[in-house]
Amino acid sequence: MNHLSKTALTLLLAIAASGAASAADTQLAGCAAKRESIRSELRQAKEQGLSDKVAGLTRALDEVNAHCRDSTLVERHNKKIVKAQAKVNQTERSLRLAQEANKQPKKIAKLEGKLEKARAELTALQAQQP
Numbered sequence: 001m002n003h004l005s006k007t008a009l010t011l012l013l014a015i016a017a018s019g020a021a022s023a024a025d026t027q028l029a030g031c032a033a034k035r036e037s038i039r040s041e042l043r044q045a046k047e048q049g050l051s052d053k054v055a056g057l058t059r060a061l062d063e064v065n066a067h068c069r070d071s072t073l074v075e076r077h078n079k080k081i082v083k084a085q086a087k088v089n090q091t092e093r094s095l096r097l098a099q100e101a102n103k104q105p106k107k108i109a110k111l112e113g114k115l116e117k118a119r120a121e122l123t124a125l126q127a128q129q130p
Contacts, residue, residue: 029129031068038064070130077130084122091115 028036038061045053095111 030070073130
């Protein structure tokens with residue numbers, strides 16, 4: 001993968017990560033939020049004269065326009081939620097088994113922390129719009 005492709009991929013990932021924040025600001029969701037986020041970053045890059053970033057963002061916008069589908073985003077988001085719920089369920093089971101077996105308090109505390117983290121991740125995913 002050449003440097004420009006890596007840059008474009010990195011930009012796409014960064015935009016996807018920041019898409020939720022941008023969507024909240026502009027009341028957009030899904031692909032529309034991604035497009036607006038890229039356009040915003042593209043304007044900033046142009047203002048700052050960052051030609052490499054402009055090129056990467058332009059390619060990213062072209063990719064989103066060509067391939068982004070809200071249904072796909074929703075499907076991916078739902079899969080993440082299902083996976084996070086399974087992690088919560090497994091961790092709850094592990095904790096319950098450890099408690100029933102009277103494992104060391106240190107082990108139980110570690111599992112409780114892991115469960116708390118898994119629940120927080122699930123809650124965060126459920127609060128996000130795809």
